[in-house]
Amino acid sequence: MEKVRTTVPEPIVNIIDLFLYYGKVEALKKIALDISRKNITSFIGPSGCGKSTLIRCLNRMNDLIENVTIEGCIRIDDQDIYSPAVDVTELRRRVGMVFQKPNPFPKTIYENVIYGPRLMGIRKKGILDEICEKALKKAALWDDVKDRLHANALDLSGGQQQRICIARAIAMEPEIILLDEPCSALDPIATAKIEDMLCDLKKDYTVIIVTHNMQQAARISDYTGFFMMGELVEYSVTSEIFTNPREKQTEDYITGRFG
Amino acid sequence: MREIFKKGNPYIWLTASALTVCLLMICGVIVLIMMNGFGIFWPRKIVKITLHNGTVALGEIVKKEPIPYQKDSYRTKIKIGNRDVYGSDFTWIANADIVSLHFPIDAVVFERREWGNLYGFLKGFRQGETIKPLQHDTLMILLAESRGLYKKIRYIEKKEIGNINYLMEKYRLELKRLMMFPPTEKIRKKTVALNAKIDGLEKVYQEREILLNNLYKEAKEKEIVVLLADGQDKIVPIFQIIRVYAPNKMGFFSKLVFYLTKFWEFIWSEPREANTEGGIFPAIFGTVMMVIIMSIAVVPLGVLTAVYLKEYASDNMIARIVRISVSNLAGVPSIVFGIFGLGFFIYFVGGNVDKFFFPEALPAPTFGTGGILWASLTLALLTVPVVVVATEEALSSVPISLREGSYALGATKIETLWRVVIPQATPGILTGMILSMARASGEVAPLMITGVVKLAPSLPIDSHFPYIHLERKFMHLGFHIYDVGFQSPNVEAAIPMVYTTTLVLLITVLTLNLAAIVVRNKLKKWYSTRAI
Ligand SMILES: Nc1ncnc2c1ncn2[C@@H]1O[C@H](COP(=O)(O)OP(=O)(O)OP(=O)(O)O)[C@@H](O)[C@H]1O
Ligand SMILES: [Mg+2]
Numbered sequence: 001m002e003k004v005r006t007t008v009p010e011p012i013v014n015i016i017d018l019f020l021y022y023g024k025v026e027a028l029k030k031i032a033l034d035i036s037r038k039n040i041t042s043f044i045g046p047s048g049c050g051k052s053t054l055i056r057c058l059n060r061m062n063d064l065i066e067n068v069t070i071e072g073c074i075r076i077d078d079q080d081i082y083s084p085a086v087d088v089t090e091l092r093r094r095v096g097m098v099f100q101k102p103n104p105f106p107k108t109i110y111e112n113v114i115y116g117p118r119l120m121g122i123r124k125k126g127i128l129d130e131i132c133e134k135a136l137k138k139a140a141l142w143d144d145v146k147d148r149l150h151a152n153a154l155d156l157s158g159g160q161q162q163r164i165c166i167a168r169a170i171a172m173e174p175e176i177i178l179l180d181e182p183c184s185a186l187d188p189i190a191t192a193k194i195e196d197m198l199c200d201l202k203k204d205y206t207v208i209i210v211t212h213n214m215q216q217a218a219r220i221s222d223y224t225g226f227f228m229m230g231e232l233v234e235y236s237v238t239s240e241i242f243t244n245p246r247e248k249q250t251e252d253y254i255t256g257r258f259g
Numbered sequence: 260m261r262e263i264f265k266k267g268n269p270y271i272w273l274t275a276s277a278l279t280v281c282l283l284m285i286c287g288v289i290v291l292i293m294m295n296g297f298g299i300f301w302p303r304k305i306v307k308i309t310l311h312n313g314t315v316a317l318g319e320i321v322k323k324e325p326i327p328y329q330k331d332s333y334r335t336k337i338k339i340g341n342r343d344v345y346g347s348d349f350t351w352i353a354n355a356d357i358v359s360l361h362f363p364i365d366a367v368v369f370e371r372r373e374w375g376n377l378y379g380f381l382k383g384f385r386q387g388e389t390i391k392p393l394q395h396d397t398l399m400i401l402l403a404e405s406r407g408l409y410k411k412i413r414y415i416e417k418k419e420i421g422n423i424n425y426l427m428e429k430y431r432l433e434l435k436r437l438m439m440f441p442p443t444e445k446i447r448k449k450t451v452a453l454n455a456k457i458d459g460l461e462k463v464y465q466e467r468e469i470l471l472n473n474l475y476k477e478a479k480e481k482e483i484v485v486l487l488a489d490g491q492d493k494i495v496p497i498f499q500i501i502r503v504y505a506p507n508k509m510g511f512f513s514k515l516v517f518y519l520t521k522f523w524e525f526i527w528s529e530p531r532e533a534n535t536e537g538g539i540f541p542a543i544f545g546t547v548m549m550v551i552i553m554s555i556a557v558v559p560l561g562v563l564t565a566v567y568l569k570e571y572a573s574d575n576m577i578a579r580i581v582r583i584s585v586s587n588l589a590g591v592p593s594i595v596f597g598i599f600g601l602g603f604f605i606y607f608v609g610g611n612v613d614k615f616f617f618p619e620a621l622p623a624p625t626f627g628t629g630g631i632l633w634a635s636l637t638l639a640l641l642t643v644p645v646v647v648v649a650t651e652e653a654l655s656s657v658p659i660s661l662r663e664g665s666y667a668l669g670a671t672k673i674e675t676l677w678r679v680v681i682p683q684a685t686p687g688i689l690t691g692m693i694l695s696m697a698r699a700s701g702e703v704a705p706l707m708i709t710g711v712v713k714l715a716p717s718l719p720i721d722s723h724f725p726y727i728h729l730e731r732k733f734m735h736l737g738f739h740i741y742d743v744g745f746q747s748p749n750v751e752a753a754i755p756m757v758y759t760t761t762l763v764l765l766i767t768v769l770t771l772n773l774a775a776i777v778v779r780n781k782l783k784k785w786y787s788t789r790a791i
Contacts, residue, residue, distance in 0.1 A: 064666060106682070
């Protein structure tokens with residue numbers, strides 16, 4: 001069955017007929033979708049359907065795993081990111097990522113946030129301080145930690161650690177931020193904070209978020225994609241998916257009738 | 260029955276008893292060493308024993324034991340000292356022969372620079388043929404004087420004459436080197452200048468020699484007379500005496516002070532009398548320095564190897580064989596490494612270094628003979644598997660999520676390694692280093708053929724340029740134990756030294772490890788705040 005390709009305004013990412021294999025196992029089957037600039041796009045779907053796999057394709061994190069084969073094409077700003085001419089580290093600077101489990105480095109808060117800028121060769125303390133402050137403010141963490149920037153990041157709470165990771169990604173000033181279930185380990189208050197923050201980030205960045213929380217997807221995202229068994233089942237404006245899904249599978253899943 | 264096994268209690272007992280056996284054995288060793296090692300400097304009472312046949316013995320009781328194959332009879336081992344008079348330090352007395360036994364209050368021990376302790380009674384100061392009575396205080400003043408004299412002599416011998424010899428050797432080698440060049444005018448001038456310098460030194464040397472002779476003469480002048488147990492008089496030059504004490508008079512505190520002074524001396528002074536007396540400072544120094552050089556060599560080597568194996572080598576046949584071989588290296592007998600060190604480091608590397616950098620000294624080898632550098636490198640090879648295995652494990656234990664976090668921020672592999680993985684793995688790597696240090700400081704066999712000697716004339720670090728002399732031979736606590744315990748001419752007198760040296764070796768290893776642990780913790784903190 002050939003699906004209609006949902007069109008979105010100002011696409012920044014074009015995924016064209018993407019297949020991905022872990023060894024011989026097919027994990028993504030012919031994914032085709034566009035992602036809109038400066039909007040929040042969320043991916044939902046049952047566990048193991050390939051959401052993480054897909055967003056890890058966008059900054060080529062899958063390169064780190066052995067035996068991964070990728071077919072098809074992903075374009076960001078009309079450039080094929082899998083073409084040999086692309087500098088992977090440059091790509092990862094443009095496409096930041098926040099992982100499901102908070103993974104701050106065992107360094108100070110300050111050093112965590114400016115890790116990326118330092119790698120880019122910024123040495124001046126003044127500039128780094130500024131970057132750090134700006135990123136922490138955007139990640140809604142500045143007030144919590146401004147007095148202890150030089151404390152170990154691992155001493156923070158889980159939610160704060162996750163926001164450190166977000167600040168760390170923002171400090172790179174990426175065009176796209178990928179978040180893989182960023183709130184799965186957090187309490188409702190921390191989740192709410194992060195959601196507010198994401199809505200703020202939308203002004204400057206394109207945000208792609210994977211989530212298992214339907215309400216979250218409904219609350220914050222502009223576009224939603226529903227995946228199942230490595231396939232993109234439905235992709236459209238969020239309100240439409242949640243109020244008027246086209247596919248039966250989508251409806252089953254969001255109403256909770258699906259296992 | 261089955262119920263009991265199911266609950267697992269027997270397994271708890273089994274494992275617990277295994278642990279108990281291990282602990283007992285370790286504690287046993289430590290207690291044995293401590294008891295024997297800590298005790299030797301405690302002043303023991305002097306006993307005077309009269310026998311049936313009229314002989315009198317004066318000395319310290321060392322031990323009592325039953326006479327083998329004779330029922331209900333015991334004998335006592337007594338340290339009678341006075342080796343120059345009686346020929347041996349110890350004697351056995353059958354308890355049945357003893358008529359009387361008491362502790363004379365004025366019995367005195369004279370600790371001497373040569374011939375070991377002298378036990379007796381102070382008679383007086385010798386003046387010509389007469390003996391002048393001598394007060395204790397006056398004796399102390401005389402001793403202090405002679406100590407000053409001794410220091411002066413040592414200074415001249417070690418520092419001044421040592422310096423002259425060092426410079427002479429340097430100039431001699433320079434001369435030899437000049438002779439290798441074609442004799443131009445410039446070279447000739449230099450030769451003349453050098454010869455003049457050598458002559459100058461020669462003169463200074465002769466002056467010192469005369470001075471020394473005079474000092475020695477002065478030293479021999481003052482003598483005291485000691486009454487020995489068997490009634491004969493013994494004349495002892497005061498200069499020979501290190502210390503005089505009357506243990507039967509001493510209270511607990513003066514004994515304690517005595518004990519601590521002796522221990523201090525043991526640790527900080529040089530050995531005397533074929534290592535059976537005096538201190539062990541050069542051996543401690545050699546051990547510590549060797550272990551440090553070894554760590555400096557082994558850590559980079561082991562860490563780089565492990566990083567390559569873990570992070571870069573693909574997991575193919577060759578990598579696996581290398582990994583297994585590295586682990587198996589840990590099982591090769593250490594003497595094999597010693598032989599390798601001798602063949603490779605000393606003969607091959609050292610021989611070539613000599614050929615290119617020190618040709619003027621040949622045929623006398625500079626680096627082409629055993630030395631602290633080669634010994635350390637040999638031990639580094641010996642312990643490199645420990646570091647490799649520990650580092651590999653530490654690298655594996657760094658969570659993937661941390662690496663991914665770094666990659667996702669645009670770090671390359673090497674940046675991730677340097678900034679995230681290695682700092683995170685550092686405690687594990689240093690644990691490997693600590694294990695390798697413990698292993699290395701206990702090794703003796705490979706050292707015996709790569710540079711350890713029973714008595715090194717000078718430390719590997721001194722005040723002569725370039726200050727650190729890695730080619731020098733050195734002393735080592737482990738070898739010192741072997742040497743004192745099994746190679747010394749006076750084994751009986753040396754046994755306590757064996758225990759004490761062992762104790763010092765253990766403490767040294769412990770201190771080194773503690774230092775490494777402190778460094779590990781500091782480094783952990785430092786890495787977390789550092790700008791990398
Ligand atoms: N490194 C890997 N090697 C082999 N198979 C993998 C690997 N990572 C993921 N897979 C497989 O690919 C499929 C998709 O996994 P993915 O992690 O993308 O799921 P997900 O949608 O993110 O699930 P979740 O919601 O539980 O995170 C799963 O069947 C998984 O078993
Ligand atoms: Mg996932």
